[in-house]
Amino acid sequence: MKNQKKWIQFGLILILFFTIIPLPSIQKYTEANETEVWTEVSSMNHPRKSFQSEMVDGKIYVMGGQSTGDQKIRHSSSEVYDPLTNSWTEISSMNYNRSSFESEVIDGKIYVMGGYSGELTNKLDKSRYVEVYDPLKKSWTVLNSMIKSRSAFDSEVIDGKIYVMGGDLSEDGYSTEVYDPVTNTWSRFSNMNLNKIYTSHVINGKIYVLGYDDSNAERITTLEVYNPRSDTWTSLRDLNKNRRYFSSIVVDGKIYVVGGQEDDYLNYVEVYDPSTNIWTELRPMEEKRSHSQIQEINGKIIVMGGKGYPSHSYLTSTEMYDPNTDNWTQMPSLNNYRYLSESQVLNGSIYIMAGSDFENSVEKIETLPHTPQSVKAQINNVQKIQLTWDVVNNADEYMVKRSNSKDGPYEIIAGNVVENSYVDQNVETGTTYFYIISAVNQIGEGENSNEVTVLNYVPNTISPGLIDEEELVEGTSLTFNWHPMDTQNAFQIQIDNPSNEVVFTSEWINTENSSYSVPENVLERGNVYGWKVRIEDKFSGTSPYSDPRYIKINSLPELMITSHSDNEQVQNNSVSLAWNYSDLDNQEQLAYQVIGSQDNWESWSYNSNEIAPLDKTHTTPSLGNGEWDFGIRVNDGLEWSDWVYLNNILLPSSYEPNDDFTTAFPFTYSSTYSTTISSDSDVDFYQYTASQTGLDELTLQSTIDNHYEVHIFDGNQNLIGTGASLAGKVYYLVEGGQTYYIKIFSRDGSFSEEPYSFIVNPLELNIETQYQYDENGNLRNK
Structure with missing residues (x-):
């Protein structure tokens, strides 16, 4: 990015007494900065020269002056420039018109003093008038006048008081006076030794004046x-070169004097050091000039415009001096000639206003480099942080x-970073860093740029998901997990599709938890996603997103019953x-389950439980007669399919012969079995295997006129329980x-075509122990 500097060697060889005397070299503005030229901004509302300008709260105020065009007037008008809106706004006019006056700022208020007043044709009408402008009240207030009328004088502020010195006086040019804003009074102080001054400065609480x-x-x-x-007053060392109309x-803490006039225009430069009381000649400017504008930025001296050689012409040239190298650098020229103009430095830019040519025009140059924009910080790995920003042209x-x-x-x-990027390798894992970038030119x-914060930590050990391929995962209601960090304060989740388009981004969630449950309706079955997480620590440092973990949401397996149809007997x-199995993810069937109901799924009368074999067939035990509904589901190793139902399957009463223990009809829990006692000698035997040790319950139902008896036998055919249909249970x-038998018969020889039914279920027992105590707290019973 850094451009090689171009140099133009200006040399003049004079052969005098056989001595070769080289003239100084002048450096051009670098190519990078050649893009930064003087730019016209909004013009003032009035043309003016010999006026004053001040800067208050980031705005430029101009007051008074005179114009020499068709309208030769001396101004009382004032206006203010706002760089944010690039606009000039007229404010209250001063109470007196004036030019060649002085102004100072104390506590945000602008004080103006003296100058030429009245009509422009009467140049000798000097003024004593003083007034102050309050930007908050937007008004001028007349103050006590100076003791003497003055114009073309100088003023300085020390300890909140205004000191005025000399001026274009017909007599007594040595005079001075001081104003105290607190008491609104003027008083004299010691006269100068000089009676003509051009510039003055304050250094360490003392006023230095230059003149003769x-x-x-x-x-x-x-x-x-x-x-x-x-x-x-103390007289100090004379300058090395006599001059008038110079700039300083x-x-x-050193006074630099440039240019001016003697018999001709000058380009001589010298510097005064108060600590040694010595003037030292410096490298001269390229351009001979007087009445120039001069400003300082970052220790560099910028000289602009003025009047110069040849033919007393107005100048557009600008140049910059670097005290560290004693070199002058040519800068871009002004767009307009400037003489008796004003300048201010605002936000790193120099504004130059009006003057004898183009009297209301204003232009600026952005001397300092722009602020770097779009600063970003990214962790390459836990050992490096990559910083990038937009190129700054100047x-x-x-x-x-x-x-x-x-x-x-x-x-x-x-420092000396020439590219618009930098890699910080001196970093520690888990630390939050705060970066700013600044640009530098001659x-x-x-x-400084805006601050960018980066937490040198990438969330790791995260699941589910793989980095290089997708992991098949169960369900759409997933929980994401990552390794916790001690200083975590919040986290944010982002989910992308395979095209890296964002599908979902959570809010920042303020918690130290290291898991997140994905909301419903975000993930869809069969789709591939990449999810990632970033965290914020307790210092507001934000980590980058983790590497995405890729997941594929499992597609539920499917089946189609092939053995029966609805409403089949x-x-x-x-x-x-029997059924067919299919799976979009090419996973094998790893389990199945069959259930049956005789009451429209209010309860299950049959449950095969989960069966691991890969078979795609299943035969139930003997079930009770009547109308049945069946459901089948299959498992692909991750999830169960939806239930597929077979409805209204009619089973026969094919329990006969079951007249003794050897022909007892096998049955299962929770199924209802129904048949008839067809004769006075008919007896029905059933058998089953107990699922668990405990208490079983048999429920027998028949018409109230049929007096049926039930006997319960163990596997050794020992009677262990009896009951009657009217009793019910x-x-x-x-x-x-163990095996148990059920015998159902008519106790009085009656029979009927009306069926009886029974069902057996294991009984769940809730046993509660109660304790009884006497009045002394002793256990009596339980």
């Missing part, structure tokens, strides 16, 4: 200093700064069922795995 005493035969440009504590500025390099705390303080971890460092009480103890 025109009472001397030779006008020698010199310097003196005022100490407010002792109310004394303070950088790092930057030569970048600085990367890091902190372990939000909003700093920051440490510079990399003038200095721009503003079968020939015996053992039903042989018989309870008896059984032992799991």
Whole structure:
């Protein structure tokens, strides 16, 4: 990104006394910065020169001045520029029109003093008037006037007081006075030794003025200093070069003087060091100029416009001086000539306003590099953090700064970064880092970028899912899990489809839990998804998303019953069922289950339980006669299919012959068996195997006129229980795995074509022990 600097060597070889004297080299603005030129912004509402400007709360205020076009007037108007809207707005006019006056800012208020007043044709009408503008009240207030009328003078502020010195006075140009805003009073202080000053500066609470005493035969440009504590002026060292209409500025406590006029325009530059009272000549400017604008940005001196050689022409050229290298650099030229103009530095840009040519136009140059945008931080792995940002066109390099705390303080971890990316390899796992980026060019460092936060941690050991292929998973109501982190404060889940399109993103969920249950209707069977998680720690650091884990939602297996159809009558009480099996995920059938009901699924009369063999057939034991419904489901190793039903299957009463123990008809729990006692000697025997040790319940039902008896026998044909149809229920103890017989017969020889029915179920016992105590708390009974 960094462009190679172009150099233009300006040399002039003069052969004088056989000595070769080289002139200084001038550096051009780099190619990167050639894209940054002076740009026209909104023009002021009034043309003006010899005016004043001040900056308050990020806005530029201009006041007064004069115009020399068709309308030769001296202004009292004022206006303010807002860089956010690029607009000038007229504010209240001053109470007096004025040019060549002075202004200062104290506590956010603008004070204006003196200058030429009245009609423009009367230049000698100097003013004593003072007034103040309050941006909050948007109004001017007249204050006590100065002691003397002044124009073309200088002013400075020390400790909240305004000091004014000299001016274009017909007499007594040495005079000074000071204003106290608290008391609204002016008072004199010691006169200067000079009676013509051009510039002044405050350094360490003292006022330095540059000028000369025109009472001397030779006008020698010199310097003196005022100490407010002792109310004394002290003459200091003369400049190396006499000059008028020069520009000066303070950088790092030293006074730099550039250009000006003597017999001709000058490009001489020198610097004064108050600590040594010495003027030192510096490398001269390329352009000879006077009345130029001068500003400082990041320790660099920018000189703009003015009047120069040849033919007293107005200038557009600008150049920059670097005190560290004693080099001047050509900068882009102004769009318009500027003389008797004003300039301000705002947000790293220089604004230059009005002047003798194009008197209401305003232009700016963004001298400092722009703020890096779109800063991103990404973890390459737990050992590296990759930072990227957009290229800044007017930057030569970048600085990367890091902190372990939000909003700093920051440490510079990399300077001279020439690409718009950087890899931070000095990181620790589980630590949150806060980064900002700044851009740097020849003038200095721009503003810091927005802070980007990264938690140097990638959630791991997450399930379900695989990285390189999908894992077949059960159901659409999944729970995602990952390895917990001690400082986790919140997490967020994202689910993508195979095209990396986001299907679902959760909100940030404030919890230390390391699991998440996917809401319903997010996942669909048969689809492939990639899910990932990122976490936020207690320091607001956000990790990147984990690598996606790929899952495929299992498709339920399917079956189709092939052995029977609905409403079919079968020939015996053992039903042989068969089905076809299919699975979209090519999984084999690993289990099945068959159930049957005789009461429209209010209860199960038959349950095969889950059977592991791969067979796709099943034969029930002998079931009770009557109408049955059957259900079948299959399992693919992950999930059960939906139930597939066979309805209204009619089973016969094919229990005969079952007249003794050897021909007893086998039956199962929970099935209802129904048949008739067909003669006075007819006896029906049944047998079953107890599923568990405990109490079984037999329920016998018949018409009230049929007096049927039931006897219960164990496997050794010992009678263990009796009952009658009118009683309804018989309870008896059984032992799991043993055979038991049921005998049903007419006790009085009666019989009927009306059927009887019975059903056997294991009885669930709830046994509660109660304890009885006497009045002393002793156990009496339980």
